[in-house]
Amino acid sequence: MRHAEDKVAFVYSDAFTRYKFTEDHPFNPKRLEMTLDLIHTLRLLDGVPLIEPVPATMEQLLAVHDSRYLDAVQRASLPDADPDSYAPWGLGTEDTPIFPGMHDASALVAGGTVQAAELVMSGKADHAINLAGGLHHAHRAQASGFCVYNDIAVAIAHVKKKYAGARIAYIDTDAHHGDGVQWMFYEDPDVLTISFHETGKYLYPGTGEITERGEGRGYGYSLNVPLEAFTEDESWMESLTAILEPVLDAFAPDLIIHQNGCDAHRYDPLTHLCATTRIYREMPRLTHRLAHKLCGGRYVAVGGGGYDIWRVVPRAWTMLWAEMLGRPLPEALPPEWIARWQGDAPDPLPTQFVDPPNLFEPIPRRAEIEEKNQITVRRVLNGTPFL
Amino acid sequence: MLVESIMTENVVTLTQSMSVQDALDISKAHRVRHMPVVRDGYLVGLVSDRDLRDAKPSTLESCDDQLLRETLVDKIMVKDVHTCHRLDFVEDAAAQMHRHRIGCLPVVSQGRLVGIISERDILHTLVEMMGVNAPTSRVEIEVPDRPGMLADIADLLRARRMNTSTVMVFPSPVAGCKRIVFRVRTMDPRRFLQDIENAGYTVIHHPCASSQGEV
Numbered sequence: 001m002r003h004a005e006d007k008v009a010f011v012y013s014d015a016f017t018r019y020k021f022t023e024d025h026p027f028n029p030k031r032l033e034m035t036l037d038l039i040h041t042l043r044l045l046d047g048v049p050l051i052e053p054v055p056a057t058m059e060q061l062l063a064v065h066d067s068r069y070l071d072a073v074q075r076a077s078l079p080d081a082d083p084d085s086y087a088p089w090g091l092g093t094e095d096t097p098i099f100p101g102m103h104d105a106s107a108l109v110a111g112g113t114v115q116a117a118e119l120v121m122s123g124k125a126d127h128a129i130n131l132a133g134g135l136h137h138a139h140r141a142q143a144s145g146f147c148v149y150n151d152i153a154v155a156i157a158h159v160k161k162k163y164a165g166a167r168i169a170y171i172d173t174d175a176h177h178g179d180g181v182q183w184m185f186y187e188d189p190d191v192l193t194i195s196f197h198e199t200g201k202y203l204y205p206g207t208g209e210i211t212e213r214g215e216g217r218g219y220g221y222s223l224n225v226p227l228e229a230f231t232e233d234e235s236w237m238e239s240l241t242a243i244l245e246p247v248l249d250a251f252a253p254d255l256i257i258h259q260n261g262c263d264a265h266r267y268d269p270l271t272h273l274c275a276t277t278r279i280y281r282e283m284p285r286l287t288h289r290l291a292h293k294l295c296g297g298r299y300v301a302v303g304g305g306g307y308d309i310w311r312v313v314p315r316a317w318t319m320l321w322a323e324m325l326g327r328p329l330p331e332a333l334p335p336e337w338i339a340r341w342q343g344d345a346p347d348p349l350p351t352q353f354v355d356p357p358n359l360f361e362p363i364p365r366r367a368e369i370e371e372k373n374q375i376t377v378r379r380v381l382n383g384t385p386f387l
Numbered sequence: 388m389l390v391e392s393i394m395t396e397n398v399v400t401l402t403q404s405m406s407v408q409d410a411l412d413i414s415k416a417h418r419v420r421h422m423p424v425v426r427d428g429y430l431v432g433l434v435s436d437r438d439l440r441d442a443k444p445s446t447l448e449s450c451d452d453q454l455l456r457e458t459l460v461d462k463i464m465v466k467d468v469h470t471c472h473r474l475d476f477v478e479d480a481a482a483q484m485h486r487h488r489i490g491c492l493p494v495v496s497q498g499r500l501v502g503i504i505s506e507r508d509i510l511h512t513l514v515e516m517m518g519v520n521a522p523t524s525r526v527e528i529e530v531p532d533r534p535g536m537l538a539d540i541a542d543l544l545r546a547r548r549m550n551t552s553t554v555m556v557f558p559s560p561v562a563g564c565k566r567i568v569f570r571v572r573t574m575d576p577r578r579f580l581q582d583i584e585n586a587g588y589t590v591i592h593h594p595c596a597s598s599q600g601e602v
Contacts, residue, residue: 026575087550094548095573137522137574144522145574176574179522202594204574205522229594270575272594 006297008324009125011051011112012036016132018105019148021097026270027146031309032131034341038314039321041337042329051119053112053130055104056154060114063157064150064184066141070103073148077103090143106148109133113151114158116300121163121255126297127288127324131317134259134304136178137205145176145204152259152302153184156191159255165190169253171244172196173283174261174304175271177208177224181259187218192251196240198264198273199226210379220385223247225376228369229272232362233279235370236264239377240283244290250386253295258287261304262316266360270307274363276355280316284323299324310345315353329353390480391473393512394494394502400425401434403461407442408452410434410460421491423500424464430493430500432464439463470495473502481509518553523570527591528583532565536588540567543582549573566591 017029039045061070072089075081076098083092092098109132116128136152137145152170159166170185170193172178178195185191200206214222225239248256262280264273284301291299301320306313315333322329331352338349363369381387399417401410401424414422414436424432442463443455471480471492480492484506494502514520530536537556544551552570559566571579580590 083548090572092548093550093572095575139522144572200525202525202592204524204576206525206570207520207522269577 006126006324006326007124008048009051009116009119009128010045010048010321011053011116011119011128011130012132013053013108013112015105015108016053016112018101019109019132020105021099021146025097025146026307028307028309029132031306031313032303034309034314035131035317037340038318038333038337041334042318042322044318044321044325044327048325051115051128053108053115055107056110056114056149056151060154060158061107061110061149063161064140064153065138069141073106073143074103077101089141090139091148096143096146096148102148106135109135110149110151110154113155113300113302116302117155117159117255117257118162120298120300121159121166127291127299127301129301129321129324131303133302134174134261136172136174136181136259136261136304137176138180140184144180146305147180150180150184152181152257155300156181156185156257160190163254166254167252168192168255168257169248169251170194170257170259171287172259172261172304173240173264174259175264175268175273176203176261176305177205177226178259179205179207182208182212182222182224185218186214186222187216189214189217189221191218192221192223192247192253194223194225194243194247196225196227196236196243198229198231198271202229203271210376210383213383223380223384225380227273227376228372230274230363230365230369231264231373232274232366232369233276235373236273236275236279237282238370239373240286242377243380244286246381246387247384248290248294255295255298255300256287256291257300257302258284259302259304260284260317260320261306262312263305263307265308265312265316267308267311268306270305274360276359277312277315277319277350278354281319281323281354284320288323310341311347311350315350319353388477388512389473390471390475390477390492390494390504391502393477393508394473394504395508396502398423398493398500398503400500401460401464402426403431403459403464405460406456407439407458407460407463408455411439411443411455414439421503421505423468423493423503424460425500428499430468430470430495430498432461432466433468433491433493434460434464435490438465468493471504472496477504477509477512480504484509516553517555518570521552521570522572523552524573524576526569526571526576526580526583526593528567528569529559529561529564529589529591530567532559532563536565537567539586540569540583540588543579543586544569544571547573547579547582549576549579 113133135147138147138150
């Protein structure tokens, strides 16, 4: 859908790449540089204001994080910090090692998402994006799954405080369960969290069961759609469409935030889903359309997971940005971009944005997986009280 | 883990002079299935939802609740109640409940009722012990049934600086083997899985494991 009149904002700073654990860590900020380069090459930032993020304030962080945890992160950010002292906070592990400047880097990412949400809520922009954001695993007092501060939750808390009564729909299509955001607003009926993910049977964080539906007044306002390992495009999109349309219609949000982790792709080394980049063209199309239909276009997009940084992330997030911008993309990737990055890449880079339909062998158990996912979707919808 | 750490201390109780109708109302209002009957703090009996159902007329008959209001709890309660002590281990209490096919155990100390544990408390404890609520990756490994296996795998975790949330050891369907389930606090278990296979053990049910192959 094209909305040429939409005002868009792109929040970015080169300092985002300081959110980096170790050289061989799977969460690699090089994916941001590659994506930015692809977007620039396609001239998709011409005439778009590039918003320089400011770090989230302590007050903003304290709205969702424990003060002792913030202290620990700050101490762990010093150059001579001992990693062994931070295990109770989920830091200093192989997953989330400590690194100098960790607090500043994490606060900047969180500030970026706060700014994106503020631009949209204040009406300065219709849509805003922070590709460094999407750190959905961070808990109130614990780092988890490569996430230190939960930028999404910080932004939601900011919107709730400044725009009293705002109803926020959070859509998480990362392959991992959006647990941090869910637990932080588990009792809040004004924050609807919907997470689509690979079931927790074989995948971190193991939570995200259908039965996690919220608590107290927030009962019904946490939705989880755990899909089978080896789920492919069609079943993934069918599940998304079947749930998002009716649930968001009934919830009537004032703001939609979409977390765009792109680790459901078959190439992703950490997960066991079998999607292609087709879903990364179609998902933003769906959530963007819903934002126009339901909340005056107020739409914030953040990044998230995505560990095939060469073949998947730049394509997925460029398609996301093109959708927000309402600009058509060529079928093919610009050859000069491929030429610039192919030398470093361990595999041949793809030449098209959308993977060709016969790229992968079909999954032998496809019918069974589709059926199981359909049952899951039915159970999710049946148990949602406000429908 | 001791019974006192999981028991409910604010117990919904009855007295012998209450009517069966009172008991039904209290059970409904507090959504409890088991109500100890006490006299001066001492446990004298127990009324379960089954006792109440037995006392109620069938839903198919026209109901005359006069009888329910006149009959006292004393008449329908069970008097020889299975109990446990606050210092019992949770696993022993669970075994007792399973053996006697009962849904709760009042916790009694020197004759006085001090708490109650139900099937739900036991299940909740089990869920916590299995670490289902914590953010973890689940890894199931088949190992020979001999000493040192757990330590072998734990060494691999230590080398990778991975923190374990829970460990369970199960019998394996394969004779002479055991299965160990680790819930590990990591988002990226790939290298750990590789370590396990390099050490000669088998990773079970994991889509990443090379020993599984078939999708």
